């Protein structure tokens with residue numbers, strides 16, 4: 001699944017020629033992923049990934065290209081867009097916007113250890129430090145406004161046991177929104193899940209899938225990552241992994257008192273965001289051959305975040 005647009009060898013050869021990376025050796029569609037068509041492409045000069053953008057805000061592609069250029073210049077292992085001999089990054093193939101990027105080494109980790117969580121924390125801090133002084137503005141299309149728009153009708157579709165949890169969380173978001181939006185900002189990955197990072201052992205070798213990247217409160221990015229990297233299956237936080245991630249982050253950027261105060265609510269906001277998007281996806285793609293992630297994972301997490309004791313280290 002997830003090659004929505006198959007490619008012929010001849011059209012790919014024509015597309016690749018202006019990059020000057022040698023002849024096409026081989027290519028294959030990538031089964032993982034759910035949004036775009038991705039291909040591993042082997043050329044004489046190395047290994048690459050070709051992405052055809054299938055859906056989503058294609059008018060925002062210049063934002064993603066610029067952000068990835070900035071992060072690449074700061075030494076982060078990101079899939080920046082390669083340029084042709086005419087300097088073009090964003091091109092067209094099979095009538096879709098197309099980008100060629102370096103193939104990053106490594107594999108996804110499904111059961112992370114504390115060392116890997118510390119790498120995630122350092123990576124996030126580096127991403128935020130690289131962008132906070134020159135933020136490239138992009139409003140998230142799944143931000144607080146979106147949660148407030150989509151949440152109430154989705155709450156009505158839940159059973160009586162689940163509805164109050166979502167309804168109360170939406171009320172908390174409405175109450176805290178001005179404070180949340182006033183937190184220190186930077187560019188965010190905003191989807192730093194396990195399936196968007198690559199590792200070789202405990203060494204982080206790649207961060208991919210920037211299509212949710214935006215500008216916003218850094219704390220939100222940390223909460224999104226921590227929920228996915230440091231939770232038990234029942235939704236409770238794994239304290240060892242969580243402390244490893246937060247300590248590594250704060251060794252590069254210290255947390256502020258406002259961030260410390262809003263940390264637990266922010267963990268809940270990050271749960272609501274993905275609970276809602278998974279509920280929507282489950283309704284929209286029901287019965288279709290599309291990877292549908294379990295919405296209930298975030299219901300359990302949100303429930304566990306009602307009474308969690310997680311705290312940020314070293315806030316001043």
Ligand SMILES: Nc1ncnc2c1ncn2[C@@H]1O[C@H](COP(=O)(O)OP(=O)(O)O)[C@@H](O)[C@H]1O
Pocket residue numbers: 002030032033034035036037038049079101102103104105195196206208209211
């Ligand atoms: N630059 C890259 N280097 C190595 N692997 C990549 C790269 N980009 C994508 N992949 C692989 O392709 C898969 C799907 O990519 P992803 O960006 O998550 O797709 P989608 O946008 O469809 O969700 C990833 O899980 C990863 O295995």
Ligand SMILES: N[C@@H](CCOP(=O)(O)O)C(=O)O
Pocket residue numbers: 142191193212274277278293
């Ligand atoms: N990582 C997310 C999927 C990305 O979010 P989306 O809103 O762009 O679908 C998840 O695991 O739900």
